[in-house]
Amino acid sequence: MVQVFFYIMAFITLASALVVAAGKNLVRSLFMFFVTLFGLAGLYVLALADFVAVTQIVVYVGGILVLILFAFMLSGKEALNRVSAQSEGFMSLKNAPALLLTGLFLVIMFNVVFKAQADKLPWVQVAASNKNIMPVNGTGINHIGVNLMTRYLLPFEVISILLMLALVGAAHLSRKPKEDEV
Amino acid sequence: MSLYLTYFIVAAGLFAFVAVFTMFGVYAERKVSAFIQHRLGPTETGKYGTLQVLADMLKMAQKEIIIPAAADKILFLAAPVIIFIGVYLGFVALPWGPGLVPANINIGLYYVFAIISIETLGILMAGWGSNNKYSILGAMRSAAQIISYEIPAGFAIIAVVMIAQTLNLQEIAMQQGVLSAERIKFLGLWDVTHTGGLLSWNVFKAPHLLIAFVIYFIASLAESNRAPFDIPEAESELVAGFHTEFTGLQFALVFLAEYSMMFLVSMIGVVLFLGAWNTPLPNLGGVKLADWTTGPLWGILWILFKSLGLVGVQMWIRWTLPRLRVDQLMNLCWKVLTPLAFLCMLISGIWRLWVM
Numbered sequence: 001m002v003q004v005f006f007y008i009m010a011f012i013t014l015a016s017a018l019v020v021a022a023g024k025n026l027v028r029s030l031f032m033f034f035v036t037l038f039g040l041a042g043l044y045v046l047a048l049a050d051f052v053a054v055t056q057i058v059v060y061v062g063g064i065l066v067l068i069l070f071a072f073m074l075s076g077k078e079a080l081n082r083v084s085a086q087s088e089g090f091m092s093l094k095n096a097p098a099l100l101l102t103g104l105f106l107v108i109m110f111n112v113v114f115k116a117q118a119d120k121l122p123w124v125q126v127a128a129s130n131k132n133i134m135p136v137n138g139t140g141i142n143h144i145g146v147n148l149m150t151r152y153l154l155p156f157e158v159i160s161i162l163l164m165l166a167l168v169g170a171a172h173l174s175r176k177p178k179e180d181e182v
Numbered sequence: 183m184s185l186y187l188t189y190f191i192v193a194a195g196l197f198a199f200v201a202v203f204t205m206f207g208v209y210a211e212r213k214v215s216a217f218i219q220h221r222l223g224p225t226e227t228g229k230y231g232t233l234q235v236l237a238d239m240l241k242m243a244q245k246e247i248i249i250p251a252a253a254d255k256i257l258f259l260a261a262p263v264i265i266f267i268g269v270y271l272g273f274v275a276l277p278w279g280p281g282l283v284p285a286n287i288n289i290g291l292y293y294v295f296a297i298i299s300i301e302t303l304g305i306l307m308a309g310w311g312s313n314n315k316y317s318i319l320g321a322m323r324s325a326a327q328i329i330s331y332e333i334p335a336g337f338a339i340i341a342v343v344m345i346a347q348t349l350n351l352q353e354i355a356m357q358q359g360v361l362s363a364e365r366i367k368f369l370g371l372w373d374v375t376h377t378g379g380l381l382s383w384n385v386f387k388a389p390h391l392l393i394a395f396v397i398y399f400i401a402s403l404a405e406s407n408r409a410p411f412d413i414p415e416a417e418s419e420l421v422a423g424f425h426t427e428f429t430g431l432q433f434a435l436v437f438l439a440e441y442s443m444m445f446l447v448s449m450i451g452v453v454l455f456l457g458a459w460n461t462p463l464p465n466l467g468g469v470k471l472a473d474w475t476t477g478p479l480w481g482i483l484w485i486l487f488k489s490l491g492l493v494g495v496q497m498w499i500r501w502t503l504p505r506l507r508v509d510q511l512m513n514l515c516w517k518v519l520t521p522l523a524f525l526c527m528l529i530s531g532i533w534r535l536w537v538m
Binding site: 025027028031034050051054055057058061062063065066067069070073074139140141 | 254256257260287288289292293295296297299300302303306307309310318321322325326329332349
């Protein structure tokens with residue numbers, strides 16, 4: 001059952017991602033991206049990471065995707081048409097750096113998948129033999145909370161400071177200059 | 183396999199409920215508005231105009247689905263469906279009574295909060311797909327408003343979660359009545375674990391949650407695009423906002439989504455703040471009113487009453503207050519509600535640590 005769902009979800013994710021990448025209509029691509037994100041959230045659920053799945057929807061669908069759409073709608077149709085008119089052949093010289101990068105990344109991914117042997121990682125086996133594992137009983141979120149506030153407090157705070165900086169920067173950029181400064 | 187069958191039945195039942203609620207909601211809204219504005223409302227169709235909604239539905243079902251020539255067909259057709267599904271999925275995690283919850287999700291509240299945000303996407307889709315200035319302006323206003331008001335709503339909800347210590351909506355409900363496993367103190371002073379009733383609701387358990395509830399309620403009005411926050415569909419400037427171009431069944435779906443959203447946010451408010459499916463009647467000595475009126479059927483009755491009460495308040499507010507301007511709307515959200523919500527969250531932490 002789980003496997004069937006996994007393949008369905010994986011198919012949805014990959015197919016919609018392909019449509020996003022290949023689609024000519026940018027706005028439709030964006031809405032398709034929403035399907036991709038949902039497929040990913042489904043995959044997270046199947047991996048028993050329900051919290052990550054819901055966070056994915058909150059952050060990406062509810063936040064980032066809507067903001068991207070917002071930017072799109074503010075930029076107007078003419079700008080969008082210019083962007084979509086730019087696309088040419090798949091194998092043009094302009095695309096060469098991108099192709100190279102994605103190719104290399106693909107090689108790295110394959111290497112990681114085949115070399116790592118995720119089924120028999122030593123630390124996973126040690127943890128399993130020591131019974132140092134978390135049962136799937138819906139307390140995952142409690143563990144996340146406790147760990148964020150104890151073991152991973154420093155990274156958590158550093159990220160929050162980074163976000164704070166971004167906020168302050170955005171507020172500064174969007175502020176109108178005072179009269180005497182102009 | 184029978185388990186999956188139950189899921190389908192529950193889903194169909196929820197859909198039926200939402201549809202019936204919308205029918206009664208529309209009728210009630212027309213009668214309430216008429217009462218507030220000193221009119222009669224619908225009177226001709228059936229006794230007291232009771233068949234008006236049915237007539238409207240028949241009219242809508244007959245209408246041709248018109249797709250504007252310049253519209254993006256796929257987006258235009260998909261938008262109302264997505265708007266409705268976003269709201270409908272939210273009902274999955276909401277508890278109706280002790281042991282009665284469609285899906286007992288351990289992060290139910292977070293899930294509902296997440297799934298509601300799909301509605302924004304649907305609205306943007308509708309706005310863009312219609313290819314109409316009014317629609318797109320309405321959609322953008324709506325998205326801006328929903329994103330902004332998610333923040334005070336979120337912090338008001340966090341204030342509750344800090345008191346309840348769980349995201350499971352059924353557990354939050356359980357903690358507010360006689361079935362609670364932990365001790366409940368009215369205003370943090372008086373032990374009412376076995377008295378239950380009104381006294382053990384979250385708003386009375388920790389009085390600052392009353393402020394959080396008001397914040398949540400205001401924000402929920404904005405999230406369901408209801409007056410006084412209905413600038414996305416301000417008819418005097420935007421015709422009808424994001425649903426200008428929709429006709430017939432598509433318009434019916436948008437309408438269904440709006441009314442389901444009203445009920446959904448009211449129900450979340452009831453679950454979080456007003457004792458969920460718990461009875462308002464306390465145990466008084468030998469008269470065990472709370473024990474007698476707690477149960478699955480009573481639960482459905484109570485949560486229905488409370489939610490409908492909140493929906494009634496929403497309607498009352500809609501026909502009483504004038505619409506807010508955009509700058510007033512944003513000022514209210516960012517300068518009043520958000521700091522207040524932060525304050526509530528802070529008090530919640532202190533309350534949990536030292537009072538409870």
